[in-house]
Amino acid sequence: MxxxxxxxxxxxxxxxxxxxxxxxxxxxxxxxxxxxxxxxxxxxxxxxxxxxxxxxxxxxxxxxxxxxxxxxxxxxxxxxxxxxxxxxxxxxxxxxxxxxxxxxxxxxxxxxxxxxxxxxxxxxxxxxxxxxxxxxxxxxxxxxxxxxxxxxxxxxxxxxxxxxxxxxxxxxxxxxxxxxxxxxxxxxxxxxCLERCSYGCVMIAQFHSLNVWNCEKGAEVVDIGAIQFVNPVMTHNKMVGIEAKTIICSQMHWGDVGVYNATITAYSAGLSESASYRGIVLPFSKGFEVNGATFINVAVAATACCKTRWYSA
The missing domain is CATH 2.160.20 (Pectate Lyase C-like)
Incomplete structure (x- = not known):
């Protein structure tokens, strides 16, 4: 110690x-x-x-x-x-x-x-x-x-x-x-932008180049604000590549939260074909953006319940 x-x-x-x-x-x-x-x-x-x-x-x-x-x-x-x-x-x-x-x-x-x-x-x-x-x-x-x-x-x-x-x-x-x-x-x-418990201006938190394979889920985020996954690579994960539950902050704009330039692969040669039947599970909230995603061997690219924007996916 x-x-x-x-x-x-x-x-x-x-x-x-x-x-x-x-x-x-x-x-x-x-x-x-x-x-x-x-x-x-x-x-x-x-x-x-x-x-x-x-x-x-x-x-x-x-x-x-x-x-x-x-x-x-x-x-x-x-x-x-x-x-x-x-x-x-x-x-x-x-x-x-x-x-x-x-x-x-x-x-x-x-x-x-x-x-x-x-x-x-x-x-x-x-x-x-x-x-x-x-x-x-x-x-x-x-x-x-x-x-x-x-x-x-x-x-x-x-x-x-x-x-x-x-x-x-x-x-x-x-x-x-x-x-x-x-x-x-x-x-x-x-x-x-403020660390006090009152809400100030929204700041974006970027998780860059996360590479996950052979897990139950590549990433799961629950109650979030402006969280972005940038250049993630998710491969051969059993349930899903990336899953988001709820966007809480009402002060955000389209594009403040989402997944950008992702590569999500369900399975590859020599591995079980039962993994990653879903690429992205979208949150129970509007405002989530998916831009530039590539899905390989995924049965369902994304499941969504609310408003989502897709670009060049």
Whole structure:
């Protein structure tokens, strides 16, 4: 555990490179992870975990709680009980998490509720960078954007809503062979220019170049604002490539939310032909746009209940 006696002093630092951590993490014990960054404040990229291996952990792999501008890169994480890399309680922004490989992240009933449906990357604050990461195999999720409505505990602020935060960077991440979804935004995310709980101008959150195959669903988003999937590639997912449930924000315009330049393939040579009979499931709301989509071997390109715009599809 890396912990400072006072928030923001930047006196507790860690620079860990090419270290193996095996058979670590204590089940049924809160925050007893192989690596835990606990209430450090802004570390100004002066702390990092680089090129390490974490495997056979009994309680997650890495926790980041109220710690900002941390660098996590080029690590290999394998056979983890519960979530692997977890930004906790919505507290942690500006962290750069890139070029990591997470393999076989599995369900645990001995940890927190979120570890019953674990994600390789649990994201409770959207203001972070996730790029060039790969997730291979797992019982549930690749990326889970599980953003709280308000902070909890001693950091609770009645006027700030993390679900209004703008998205940092999400680009060129790959997920395959998950029991559930490649990416899940549950329950809600409505990016705005204001972080206060009152609504300001709409900001668009773009998830770039997400590549998902051999999962139940490529991506599912539930209650959303201006969310866009740009250049996604969804292949051989059992139920659907991309599914959206409900668009909540009434201040958006056509084109603020949708799927752009997608490639969705139901199956390919040598694989079962029963996968991905639906390309996109459209939300129970108007305003969703599909532009430039390519569907290959898909029985139903999209199912829709409300107003949708299609361009060059």
């Amino acid at each position: 890396i912990h400072s006696r006072s928030l923001g002093l930047n006196v507790a630092r860690v620079k860990m490179e090419y270290v193996e951590l095996r058979n670590m993490g204590q089940a049924s014990h809160l925050e007893r992870y192989p690596i835990n960054f606990n209430v450090l404040g802004d570390v100004h990229f002066d702390s990092y975990i680089r090129g390490c291996s974490i495997h056979k952990s009994f309680n997650r792999a890495m926790g980041i709680h109220n710690t900002h501008h941390l660098l996590i890169e080029h690590n290999v994480i394998y056979d983890i009980m519960g979530g692997a890399v977890c930004i906790e309680e919505g507290l942690g922004h500006g962290n750069q998490i890139e070029y990591n490989l997470v393999v076989f992240c599995k369900q645990s009933t001995s940890l927190l509720n979120g570890d019953i449906t674990p994600a390789a990357f649990l994201v409770t604050n959207p203001k972070n960078t996730f790029q060039h990461n790969a997730v291979a195999g797992g019982t549930h999720l690749g990326f889970w954007y599980h953003i709280p409505y308000k902070f909890s505990g001693t950091e609770r602020n009645e006027y700030i809503c993390p679900q209004n935060y703008q998205l940092g960077l999400f680009a060129n991440n790959t997920v395959h062979s998950q029991g559930w979804f490649g990416l899940w935004i549950y329950q809600a995310y409505f990016p705005h």
